[in-house]
Structure formats: C-alpha cells, structure tokens
Amino acid sequence: MECTHSCSALTPIRGPSQFRIITPPRQLKIPGSRKAWGRKRVVVCNKTPSFNENNSNGTFPTSKNLFMQEAIGAEHGEAFEAYRPNGPLKVDVDFLNDRMRESGLQRIRYAMKPDEAFGLIFSWDNVVADTRTLRIDAWNQLASEEAGKTIPKDGETQRWVLSAGAEYVLCKILCWGEAGKEVERLKMRLSEIFYEELLELQAPMEGLKEWLEALYTAGVPCAVASSLDRYNLLAALQRMGLQKYFQAIVSDEDGMESIAQRFLSAAVKLDRPPSKCVVFEDDPRGITAAHNCTMMAVALIGSHPAWY
Numbered sequence: 001m002e003c004t005h006s007c008s009a010l011t012p013i014r015g016p017s018q019f020r021i022i023t024p025p026r027q028l029k030i031p032g033s034r035k036a037w038g039r040k041r042v043v044v045c046n047k048t049p050s051f052n053e054n055n056s057n058g059t060f061p062t063s064k065n066l067f068m069q070e071a072i073g074a075e076h077g078e079a080f081e082a083y084r085p086n087g088p089l090k091v092d093v094d095f096l097n098d099r100m101r102e103s104g105l106q107r108i109r110y111a112m113k114p115d116e117a118f119g120l121i122f123s124w125d126n127v128v129a130d131t132r133t134l135r136i137d138a139w140n141q142l143a144s145e146e147a148g149k150t151i152p153k154d155g156e157t158q159r160w161v162l163s164a165g166a167e168y169v170l171c172k173i174l175c176w177g178e179a180g181k182e183v184e185r186l187k188m189r190l191s192e193i194f195y196e197e198l199l200e201l202q203a204p205m206e207g208l209k210e211w212l213e214a215l216y217t218a219g220v221p222c223a224v225a226s227s228l229d230r231y232n233l234l235a236a237l238q239r240m241g242l243q244k245y246f247q248a249i250v251s252d253e254d255g256m257e258s259i260a261q262r263f264l265s266a267a268v269k270l271d272r273p274p275s276k277c278v279v280f281e282d283d284p285r286g287i288t289a290a291h292n293c294t295m296m297a298v299a300l301i302g303s304h305p306a307w308y
Contacts, residue, residue: 067135067166068165068166068227069163069164069165069168070227070285071257071258071259072258072259072260072288072289072292073258073259073260073289073292074093074260074264075292077093077094077292078090078092078093079095079260080261080264093264093274093292093293093294096264097273097274097275100268100271100272100273100274101273115219115220116218116219116220116221118220118276118277118278119220119222119223119267119270119271119272119277120220120221120278120280121222121224121270121277121280121290122224122225122246122279123224123279123281123282123283123286124225125283126282126283126300127205127208127281127282127300128204128205128224128237128242129201129205129236129240130201130205132162132302134194134197134198134201135161135162136161136162137193137197138190138193138194139151139161139169139190142186142189142190142193145189146176146186149174149176157173161173166186166190167183167187170186170187195232198232198236201236201239201240203240204242208242209240209241209242212245213245215245216245221270221271221272222245222246222248222270223246223249223250223267223269223270224237224246224250225262225265225266226249226250226251227251227252227262228252229251229253230249230252233249233251247269247270248266249269250262250265250266250269258289259285259289260290260292263277263279263293267293274294274295275294277296278296279295279296279297279298280297280298281297281299281300282302284299
C-alpha cells in the first residue's frame, strides 16, 4: 500500500479482550443536556456471529449508504445535531477540539509517549480492503444477469461506476431505466451481489497488516470507518485477521449522515480530539472531509492516482 506520508516509529498497547468497555471522554459535556456523557458506559461485543446467520429470511443486510455518494460534511465546522424538547442541540468541531483536549496526567503521559496522543482513522474502502474490485465485479455480474446489458470499459464510465450513487449510474450513465420499481430492484440485486462478493474477501490491502502491527505495538489507537453494517464489517475484519488492531469501529448502524460525521464519530470513540487524528483515505472527498474536521490526512494512491 503506497502513501504520500510517513510516520515515526512508535510504543506498546494491551491486546483487546473479547468484550471491550468503551467509556466516552469524561470531560466531554454537551451544553443543554442534564447528564454528562462521561458517566454512561457502553458494552461493545467483539464476537462476530457465524455466517449462517445472515438474516432470518436468508437475505443479506442492506446499507443505505453502500452504493450512494455520501455528503462530505463539516463544510462550516458543524459536527453533530440532535433534537431535544427545548430545541436543537448542535455540537461543532471546535467544541470537540476544546472539550477533548488532554489534561493532567494525560498531558504528562503524552509528553513521554507523544505518539499515543494521536488517533488513526482508516477508511474501509480501498484502504483496509480492495472494495474497488468488489464493486466492479458486482456491476459486471449484474450486467451479465440482465439480458443485453453491458458495462462500458472506458475510463470515464468506470470512474462513475466507482464513485457515483447506484441510482445515478443506472439512470444517467448506463441508461438502464428511469427511477422506479425496476431501478430499485436492480439496486437491491447489486447490493446482494456485493455482499456475496464480500464473503469471499480474505486479504487486506498490501502492506496494511504490517503497518497496523507497528501501530499496535506502539500503542497508537486505531479506528475503521465504513458504510457497511457492523455484522459484515466485523466478520470481514475477522477473516482478514485485523480485528485486534482496531479499538473503535464506525458502521452504518451509527447513523452518520456524512463522511465528516463518520470521522468525528471515530475520533470520539478513540477519545482523541479531531485535531489529533490522522485519516487514511484514497478518495478526494474523504480527504476534504478530514480537513473540514481539522484532522490530518494521508492520501493513498489508488483509484485517484493524481492529487492536486
């Protein structure tokens, strides 16, 4: 895996147990709420169900963001918004940076082990796993199942197929139909094929495991952010032997509405200020989202070989 940034060598972390207790940062109190966030503890189970338990009806789960082009987010520094009886509650990036600053013993520890002060966030798509190939294969299989349908091999069409939402590709690029029941059927089938392909995924991107092992030894906490559902994401990480390296996971169930929110959620789960997080991403939209969140970013060369 080739990237445009290098990091220093770093120091040791405890291996995670089967069950982890995730305690949100104590100092993070949201104005307008009666209880401090830090007093609530959440138990997260690392055990992945068997593959024979896809769904009671035998179908694969679906993610609303799987074949959609997500919003970048945080263009004006906004982070999360929730609605309460006394009005909307808004938390922005500056608030998270201010409230999650290290203090006291943390500051002393990070002075001695500065690498541990950072949190690393890995995008699932084309950083952890080669989903580019999975998507292309899914589209090609869908075309083979539909009589008379083909996917043009030119670079422009391939770029749209990889980066645009499924409905836009079906209606505007491939011209397979107009929005309606037929397009919904094709989208559903495309999602099913993708999950079938995902079950065969066994290996991470080249060089990733060695890099994660170095970070694990150095005590640098890592998170993976994806639009996949948690069940399939954990199962894929387990098959690739990567589950122990990630202290936090952001998946479809977290309900994030943009790429930026996904990264900010990962920062909160890692208990690191956004400004102390480094995002590994191969998509210019993800790089923009990271910068909007005041995060540092490492641009990986892959689907987008040229950076400006």
